[in-house]
Each structure stands twice: as structure tokens, then as C-alpha cells.
Amino acid sequence: MPNYRLLAISGSQRKSSYNSALVQAFISAASENISIEVLDWSDVPLYNQDLEESFPTIVTEIKQKIAEVDGIIIATPEYNRSIPGPLKNLIDWVSRPYGQGAWAGKPVTVVGASVGSVGTALAHADVQKSLMFNNAHVLGQPEFYLGFAQNKFDEQGNLTDEDTKQHIISQLAAFTAYIDTLR
Ligand SMILES: Cc1cc2nc3c(=O)[nH]c(=O)nc-3n(C[C@H](O)[C@H](O)[C@H](O)COP(=O)(O)O)c2cc1C
Secondary structure, eight states, rough: OOOOOEEEESSSSOTTHHHHHHHHHHHHOOOOOEEEEEEETTOOOOOOOOOOOOOOOOHHHHHHHHHSSSSEEEEEOTTTTOOHHHHHHHHHHOOTTTTSSSSTTOOOEEEOOOOOOOTTTHHHHHHHHHHHHTTTTESSOOOEEESSSGBOOTTTSSSHHHHHHHHHHHOOOOOOOHHHOOO
16 A cells, blocks of 8 residues: 555646656656656546536536545646646636635645757746645645656656666655645
């Protein structure tokens, strides 16, 4: 039985997404006491407050999964120096209905991969802002930005960069230690 049950969210639905590949690299690097499930959120509708009257089953199921795990890894792309719209849509849904969202008290580490040189720092800031507003416990440091992602994975999406592998192991160690402080 793993000590830490984590849920990973890739902020990109793209088939060859570097952020999804990064999530897989976290899974490969995880020690035996860590389990990481990947969240499928492809069927989440575009948010419209009217839809809350008949709350989408898929969102209820996602909220349930979030409630059950010890922590969340969010791998976010950066779009126009900010959070990608689809990921913000998911964060908003999970925050609803007002006062009954699933983020409160949940440990989260935000990581991200980008093809640019400066990684995803500005996207992180926006993801973190929305989560913290919802009383999630967001790991501030260490930060994890993967720039030039196109040079770090092979054609099958396997991580080939040794430094990044070590960085992932360190991030998991820091995140599980953070979860311990909140238990
Ligand atoms: C609409 C759009 C805006 C983008 N803006 C940024 C940006 O602000 N910063 C950045 O580093 N990369 C930016 N990119 C490039 C992404 O880093 C690149 O598309 C990356 O592969 C997206 O992540 P994914 O591979 O997980 O889908 C942008 C891409 C798109 C499609």
C-alpha cells in the first residue's frame, strides 16, 4: 500500500503533449511508496453557471478523486504568458458549487514544460493564484520549470535528460515531505 496516493493532471490534451510526457516521467521516477494516477478530464464541459443546476457527473467524479488522494501534481503548459484556458476551466469547475469545491486543504505541486527558454513560470503563478484562493496548500518551493522540452524527450515521449530525471526525483521528495507536514 503506497504511503502517498497522488493524482496527476496534465494541463494539455494534446496527443504528443510535453506536459503529459512530463507526468509520465513523474510516474516512472516515483518510488514504491508513491502511486500516481493520471486524471482524464477530456470530457469536462466548458463552464457555464447554468450547468450547475444539473451538476455534470464527470466533474463530481473528478472532485471525488481529488478528495481521495493525498496530493495533486499539475503539469501546466504556458499559453500567452498565462494559464491555458482549458486548465483554468477545470480549476473553476472543481471549485464549484461555491463553498463545496474540492481544492480546499489539498496539497498541490505545480510543474510545467514549455518549448521556450523561460519555462512556464508565469503560467505557474496564475495556476497557483487560483488554487490558493480556493485554500489549496500549494508547494511554493522548490519550483519546477522545464524549458526547451523538445530537447528533453525522445519521439515516443520518454524523458531522456538525466538532469531533469534527478530534478523530478527531488520534486517528488520535496512534495511528499510537504504532504507530511500537512498530515
Ligand atoms: C496559444 C499558445 C500560446 C503559447 N504561449 C506560450 C508562452 O506564453 N510561453 C511559452 O513558454 N510557450 C508558449 N507556447 C508554446 C508551448 O510551450 C508549447 O506549445 C508546448 O508544447 C505546450 O505544451 P504541451 O506540449 O504540453 O501541449 C504557446 C503555445 C500556444 C498553442
